[in-house]
Amino acid sequence: MTPNSFFHVALKANDLDATAAFYADAFDGTIIERGSADDGEGATAVEHVALEVADKRVYVFDRAPYEATGDVEPMPTGVLHFGFVVDDVVAAREAIDADHPGVDWVMGPDRFGDLRIAFLLDPDGTIVELIEHVE
Template sequence: MISPNAFFHVALKVPDVGEAVAFYREHLNGDLIEHEQPNEEATGATAVEHAALMVGDKHLYVFDRAPYEAAGLVDELPYGVLHFGYTVDDVDAAVADLADDVSFVMEPTVFGDLKVAFFEDPAGTRIELLEYVD
């Protein structure tokens, strides 16, 4: 069993990031933190349009494709909820604690300043564990 530090975010895959941002800003008073579009040379995990908003006290990430999907680490995912994320002190230790009990979608991988791993609950809902690394 692990004890996450905090519930951190929900990630969505949408067909139109700008339209989703407008919706969450207009209807839930979301505060836009960033909205980035990939440049022409972007590949893999960086070839993704995404936006980050604060809705209430939580982050909402909106993607045209999940970074781990764009990097080829998982098969193409449908639109909707991609995952929800919890922060932990040590992703590798958390994965070791869970390894016998859960189905992993993606083993620990570093993306920028984050180390992440994904696993599924019994119904197939994806859960991300994330650790900030230097």
């Protein structure tokens, strides 16, 4: 399975506005999106701020989508995961499962707005997201 691109890093913060302001100020980031937990359910019931920093995104969450669904216990602040864009999340999952039997899938595939996403653990427990842009 070959991803199309590296898309983002996701962070968990105690104060979304302060963390977003830091990345905007220190790294010349631009806030491109804000989301409210009140506007979603399940994986989308999270507060978040998305920033464009250089040519990638930094997402700042109050909790991860997989925390919101109850798929994992609450996680500490800091780096949550990173994400790769793929053409088809289901096909990517099947390819990974075929090449790496026993991979632990944390969540998905699930819809997250205009995305289909899935999360897996690498051998050291790092969470990796697969992202498919859908309409």
